[in-house]
Structures are given as structure tokens and as C-alpha cells.
Amino acid sequence: MRCQKSLLIVGLIFSALTGCNQSYSQVQQPSPASKLKVVTTFLPMYWFTKAVVGEEQQVELLIPPGTEVHDYQATPANVSAIATANVLVKNGIDFEEFLDGTVKSAQNSQLKEINASANIESLAGNPHVWLDPVLAKQQVANIRDGLIAANPENKANYQANATNYIQQLEKLDTEYKQRLQKYPNCTFISFHDAYPYLANRYQIKQVAVVEIPEDQLSPTDVQKTINAVKQYKAKAIFGEPGVDNKLLKALSQDLNLTLQPLDSLESGKLDPQHYFTAMQTNLKTIESACK
Ligand SMILES: [Zn+2]
Numbered sequence: 001m002r003c004q005k006s007l008l009i010v011g012l013i014f015s016a017l018t019g020c021n022q023s024y025s026q027v028q029q030p031s032p033a034s035k036l037k038v039v040t041t042f043l044p045m046y047w048f049t050k051a052v053v054g055e056e057q058q059v060e061l062l063i064p065p066g067t068e069v070h071d072y073q074a075t076p077a078n079v080s081a082i083a084t085a086n087v088l089v090k091n092g093i094d095f096e097e098f099l100d101g102t103v104k105s106a107q108n109s110q111l112k113e114i115n116a117s118a119n120i121e122s123l124a125g126n127p128h129v130w131l132d133p134v135l136a137k138q139q140v141a142n143i144r145d146g147l148i149a150a151n152p153e154n155k156a157n158y159q160a161n162a163t164n165y166i167q168q169l170e171k172l173d174t175e176y177k178q179r180l181q182k183y184p185n186c187t188f189i190s191f192h193d194a195y196p197y198l199a200n201r202y203q204i205k206q207v208a209v210v211e212i213p214e215d216q217l218s219p220t221d222v223q224k225t226i227n228a229v230k231q232y233k234a235k236a237i238f239g240e241p242g243v244d245n246k247l248l249k250a251l252s253q254d255l256n257l258t259l260q261p262l263d264s265l266e267s268g269k270l271d272p273q274h275y276f277t278a279m280q281t282n283l284k285t286i287e288s289a290c291k
Contacts, residue, residue, distance in 0.1 A: 039085040044130040051165040051272040069266045074102040082106035092117035095127035114146030132197035133173040186290035188236040194264035236289030238262035
């Protein structure tokens with residue numbers, strides 16, 4: 001009789017594969033709340049979510065570290081990951097454009113999306129809010145609240161873990177404040193428009209963002225940079241870590257400025273503590289550039 005009941009194609013295939021005694025309802029049951037499948041988009045979202053979720057539970061990352069996050073193209077594996085997930089954590093502010101089509105393709109009506117930037121006012125639509133420890137706190141709190149809503153039975157655990165991470169972010173904020181207040185309005189040039197929130201928070205100034213395609217600086221970019229250095233009396237030129245840009249190096253030498261790497265944290269180690277390591281390195285870099 002049980003076999004006759006499962007007339008759905010899925011049921012038939014399943015029965016054929018496993019025999020009639022297997023309960024069809026096993027495949028239909030949503031995963032238990034304690035085994036929530038959480039998927040995150042890119043590294044900072046992974047760190048913040050993993051920090052709240054804790055050690056016992058797995059969190060997946062859609063964009064592998066080292067992959068260009070801006071203009072990321074989704075893979076079929078990303079679609080399957082979202083199709084079987086309970087929760088998807090994203091930065092929002094239109095950062096993860098690849099999600100629109102991917103979430104649609106995944107056809108997961110049970111999926112709960114957490115927008116980590118909910119209630120954060122964006123600066124000209126710039127997505128890099130995670131680089132400001134104060135806004136990062138808000139992102140962690142948003143992720144915590146979203147996870148509690150999705151899995152209330154684990155509330156105490158999420159709260160305790162989030163509080164712990166938020167305390168570390170508060171300590172980091174205090175340190176940034178104390179160490180950068182000596183350099184009010186220190187002006188820097190960046191080649192990745194990633195630092196408006198950080199600059200805003202600690203009263204330093206990002207001017208003349210020259211977006212360079214990989215390692216090509218056009219004569220116009222060079223001229224724009226030279227003009228900006230002169231006009232704003234820029235103290236520093238910040239490049240990206242791991243990108244050896246000969247043109248940029250030569251240009252900074254001509255301008256008598258050191259080219260220093262500043263990390264947008266779009267790449268790095270999986271450990272949630274890496275956020276603090278990288279932000280400490282950035283603090284040292286900014287401090288030494290502004291001196
Ligand atoms: Zn970026």
C-alpha cells in the first residue's frame with residue numbers, strides 16, 4: 001500500500017532505489033533546526049556568521065577566498081548550495097549581484113535571506129561597510145538576529161557567540177580611534193574604492209580613487225593620481241596586498257610617496273579571527289603612512 005501512495009515521480013524513483021519499506025517522508029522532512037544549513041557569500045560574511053554560529057556547526061562559503069569578489073560569476077555548485085540551504089547570509093548594498101539569478105535558479109522556497117547591512121545607511125551605495133568596525137558590529141548583530149529567527153532553539157548560543165565577537169570589535173574600534181586621532185584629515189589615495197566607511201569613522205580622507213584594471217594604469221590614471229597627490233597633499237598611496245604593480249610603484253616613487261598595501265578583506269584566511277589580524281595590519285599601515 002505504501003508503494004501505491006507514493007505516485008509522485010520522485011517517490012517512485014526513491015522507492016525504486018531504496019525499496020518500498022523506506023519511508024518516503026524521510027526525504028521530504030526539513031532538516032532539523034539544530035542542523036541548519038547556512039550559506040554565506042564572501043569572506044567577511046563567512047567570518048561574521050561563523051563567529052555567531054560557533055564551532056559545532058558548519059557554514060558554507062560561496063565565493064572561495066582568492067577569487068575576485070566584485071563581478072563574481074556564479075557556478076552550478078553555488079546554485080546547488082543555495083537550493084539545499086536554510087539560510088543565506090549576504091552583505092547586501094548590491095554587492096552580490098550574482099545572487100539575483102542564482103537564488104532564482106535554486107528555487108528554494110524555504111530559504112531565509114539575511115541582509116547583513118539591514119538598517120545601515122550606505123555611502124553612495126558603496127558596499128564596503130565591513131571595513132568599519134562599528135558597522136561590522138551592526139552586521140554581526142543583524143546576522144545574529146536573523147539566525148535566531150531561523151533557529152530559535154539555538155538562541156542562547158548565538159547570543160553568547162555574537163556578544164563575544166562584538167566585544168572584540170569594540171576593542172578594535174577603540175584602538176583605531178586612539179591611534180588615528182593623532183592624524184586628523186590624513187589624506188590617502190586608493191586604487192580600490194573600499195575605504196569610505198573606515199575613513200569616515202576615523203576622520204581620515206580617501207581621495208581620488210583610481211580604479212585600475214589589474215595591472216594597467218592609463219596615462220589618464222597617472223595624471224589623475226599626480227593631480228590628486230598635489231591638490232590634496234596626500235600622505236599615502238594604498239595598493240592591494242599581493243598585487244605587485246610596477247607602474248604604481250614607479251608612480252609612487254616619482255611622487256615621493258610610499259606605496260603600501262591596504263587590505264579590503266575580500267580575501268584571506270577562513271578563521272573568523274583573521275578579521276582582527278588583517279584590521280590590525282591595516283591600522284599599522286595607515287598609522288605609518290599618516291605619520
Ligand atoms: Zn571591494
